[in-house]
Amino acid sequence: MNILIVTDAWEPQVNGVVRTLKQTRLExxxxGHKVELIQPQQxxxxxxxxxxxxxxAFMPGKRIAAEIARFKPDAIHIATEGPLGMAARKYCIKNDLPxxxxxxxxxxxxxxxxxxxxxxxxxxxxxxFHNAARAVMVPTRVVVEDLQAHGFNNVxxxxxxVDLDIFRPGSRERLQTRRPIFVYVGRVAVEKNVEAFLQLDLPGSKWVCGDGPAAAALRARYNESNGVHWLGVLNQGELAQVYNSADVFVFPSRTDTFGLVLLEAMGCGCPxxxxxxxxxxxxxxxxxPGALNEDLRQACLDALHIDRAAVRQHAEQFSWAAASRQFMQHLHPFSESAQRELRLAVQTAAE
Structure with a gap:
């Protein structure tokens, strides 16, 4: 099957959406499927x-139509609601393509x-935006229920x-600071609530791996003088070393729908x-494999007592192969009539 994925989020961005799409394409x-992406670099x-x-992307409509005509997909998935997603949605609706x-x-x-x-x-x-789709794919059952309550259909x-070959237990020597070591990995932005972690009164030391619009201000306020260390953006192999070195992975966000970094940390056995x-x-x-508490400091202290082997065992329940099979089940391949509509649209554009 020829599968076209349209996304406004792509490299050089480093985030869960990009990683999810890259892993899904690989799987x-x-x-045996042919997968192409329409993404901002084009x-x-x-x-x-x-x-x-x-x-x-700036005014992408004509180019979107040309890319769809060139690739001749059997199914289209729109991953984001940005300019590319809106242009692809408009094209599909106009040409009666699911x-x-x-x-x-x-x-x-x-x-x-x-x-x-x-x-x-x-x-x-x-x-x-989403109710024009045949299916709206979301990462958890709680999000399914939330969106249905907000009027979304076909959720x-x-x-x-998680790649358990990369994110696995290993050497705990990467971070050489006072223990216990508490780590945050992810985008440093207001919606990630990173400061809620940085301002906690915790023993040991804290590390932040990542970058974003709030990084400069937070670096100035929280640094080695108050036990906070910064690493910036790391590749997956380096991140695995950081997770292994940490005693606790701290996830202060209240707005994420899933949080791939949770699985990465747990793959390394980090509570x-x-x-x-x-x-x-x-x-x-x-x-x-973790401690959840409205008192984030207490959650951090409780997580110190969790067995790392049990954390790894929990992470082994999640695989990209299974997730990608779910993705395939939800796609809506074009019917013969839709294929005719696409061929007609391509022919009209060529004329």
Whole structure:
């Protein structure tokens, strides 16, 4: 099958959406499918307001149509709601082509934190965007229920995985600071609530791995003088070393829908401390590989007593192969009539 994925999130961005799409493409190719992506590097772009490292495609409509015509997909998946996603959605609706979408992050909450726009307004717009799809893929059952409550239709579960060959128990010598060592990995932005971790009164030392729009201000406020160390963006092999060195992985976000870093840390046997919210609840559960508490400091201290072997065992339940098979089940391949519509659209464009 020829599968086309349209995404506004792609390299050089380092985040869960990009990693999910890269792993999914790899697994689908292993199954014999041909997978192509339409992504921002193929277009003229402009910086995203308040987040300049994210580039947004500028007026992509004609190029989207040309790429679809060239590839002749059997199924189209729209991964994001940005300019590329909107242009692909418009094309599919105009040409009566079925498509699926995905909901990766709590965008309404992010927009509210950054711009103060009421959450219900953004959810209303998103429901309109996604309800044109045959299926809206989301990472956890809690998110399924949340979106249904906000008027989303055809919401289905598409879980996530972890590369257990990269993220596995290993040497604990990478971080040479006072123990216990508490680590955060991820984007350093207001919606990630990183400062809630940095301001905790904890024994030992803290590390932050990642970058983002809030990094400079937080680095100035929290540094080695108060036990906080910074590493910046790391590759997967380096991240595995950091997870192994840490005594606890701290996940302070209240807005993530899943959190791939949770699985990465657990793959290395590192216990998790987090708030009892969507994402940690689904990935960790009520007990076992992590400690969930509205008092994040207490969660960090409780996580110190969790057996690392049990944490690794929990992570082994998640695989990219299984997640990608779920993805395939939710795709809506074009019918013969839709294929005729696509051929007609291609012919009309050529004329």
């Amino acid at each position: 689908l190719q292993k199954l 277009f003229r772009t402009m910086p995203c307001p308040t987040y300049p490292e994210i580039r947004l 498509f699926t979408t995905a909901y990766h992050s709590r965008f309404p909450e992010y927009v509210h934190l950054r711009f103060g726009i009421p959450v219900k307004w953004t959810y209303r717009w998103l429901a309109r 289905v579960l598409w879980s996530r995985g 998790v401390a987090a708030y009892p919210v969507t994402g940690p609840i689904d990935v960790i559960g009520a007990d076992g």
